[in-house]
Amino acid sequence: MRALVTGATGFVGYHTALRLLERGHEVRVLARSLEKAERLFRAAREVEIAVGDMTDACAVERALAGRDAVVHAAATVSFDRKSARALLEANVAGTRNVIGGASERGVEAIVYVSSLTAIYEPRRGPPAPDAPVLARGNAYARSKAAAERVARELTEAGAPIATLYPYGVIGPDDPGWSESVAAFRGFLATTLSTRGGVSFVDVRDLASFAVRLLETKRAGRFVLGGHFFTWDELVRALEPMLGREIPRFAMPAPLLRALGSLTDLVRRVRPLRSLISREGMEYATRTGPLPNSEALAELGVALRPAEETFADTLRWMLAAGRLKPHHAPALAGSELRAAG
Numbered sequence: 388m389r390a391l392v393t394g395a396t397g398f399v400g401y402h403t404a405l406r407l408l409e410r411g412h413e414v415r416v417l418a419r420s421l422e423k424a425e426r427l428f429r430a431a432r433e434v435e436i437a438v439g440d441m442t443d444a445c446a447v448e449r450a451l452a453g454r455d456a457v458v459h460a461a462a463t464v465s466f467d468r469k470s471a472r473a474l475l476e477a478n479v480a481g482t483r484n485v486i487g488g489a490s491e492r493g494v495e496a497i498v499y500v501s502s503l504t505a506i507y508e509p510r511r512g513p514p515a516p517d518a519p520v521l522a523r524g525n526a527y528a529r530s531k532a533a534a535e536r537v538a539r540e541l542t543e544a545g546a547p548i549a550t551l552y553p554y555g556v557i558g559p560d561d562p563g564w565s566e567s568v569a570a571f572r573g574f575l576a577t578t579l580s581t582r583g584g585v586s587f588v589d590v591r592d593l594a595s596f597a598v599r600l601l602e603t604k605r606a607g608r609f610v611l612g613g614h615f616f617t618w619d620e621l622v623r624a625l626e627p628m629l630g631r632e633i634p635r636f637a638m639p640a641p642l643l644r645a646l647g648s649l650t651d652l653v654r655r656v657r658p659l660r661s662l663i664s665r666e667g668m669e670y671a672t673r674t675g676p677l678p679n680s681e682a683l684a685e686l687g688v689a690l691r692p693a694e695e696t697f698a699d700t701l702r703w704m705l706a707a708g709r710l711k712p713h714h715a716p717a718l719a720g721s722e723l724r725a726a727g
Contacts, residue, residue, distance in 0.1 A: 612677020630717025
């Protein structure tokens with residue numbers, strides 16, 4: 388295949404581009420920063436870099452030339468309330484330019500990386516892939532929902548799109564310190580002690596699935612809920628790897644959700660740096676086991692054990708300076724022994 392990958396200087400796009408190369412495909416990436424793209428793909432000289440923004444229809448058209456497969460993993464990310472309109476316009480325009488442009492050119496293998504938050508309401512239980520799009524949450528979530536509607540409109544018009552709905556994507560080698568990876572890092576400092584839990588998908592498994600969907604020209608909607616952990620289970624899995632205890636913040640779920648609402652009210656009148664929000668506490672206290680598409684097994688993709696993902700992510704954080712040795716004494720000690 389001759390593939391175009393957008394968002395290749397971001398987490399999912401980067402790993403998808405690498406997986407395409409591993410499978411022997413020709414790869415072109417659309418990147419706003421030539422310098423960053425060249426730095427990331429220095430070792431993979433066969434990667435062609437097209438400089439441009441997904442919102443620039445002309446740049447996207449040039450990048451699509453000669454391509455027979457497309458992965459749209461790019462998204463503008465911001466949690467600043469003041470940039471809500473610009474965020475919405477960018478993610479909608481990018482989706483329309485890339486996916487719509489690919490469809491107009493007759494590209495038969497198109498993967499769009501959406502988000503499970505576009506269709507998942509924790510109070511309603513596990514989502515089905517055809518669940519309605521939800522318009523709520525922060526500005527970024529609303530922009531992803533709007534982009535999801537564009538993808539569905541294109542699908543209804545005949546575009547052969549495979550839409551992926553991953554949740555909690557983590558793993559090693561994150562070029563941009565994505566939200567899920569940052570949240571995972573936060574869990575190492577303090578983890579909740581309440582009902583609910585969290586789910587993780589390894590970025591390398593997500594990339595493998597995206598590539599197999601391209602190779603088989605499989606269209607449809609596919610949920611990747613990953614591996615679910617209650618908060619107690621997460622602590623039991625991580626503490627032996629770290630070699631220390633993780634502090635817990637204990638509070639009943641209803642009070643956490645109320646605290647999230649109060650924090651949101653404060654944010655409306657003054658800047659507030661806090662990971663707590665009503666939306667975040669809804670997910671934290673109501674999330675349960677999530678489904679994984681049957682197409683994974685059909686296409687020969689197996690989700691690796693979560694413990695492997697945790698260990699690889701922690702090692703990368705330690706090597707990249709995102710985790711200090713005293714934060715993970717057991718891991719730091721084993722790395723030093725291996726180096727010696």
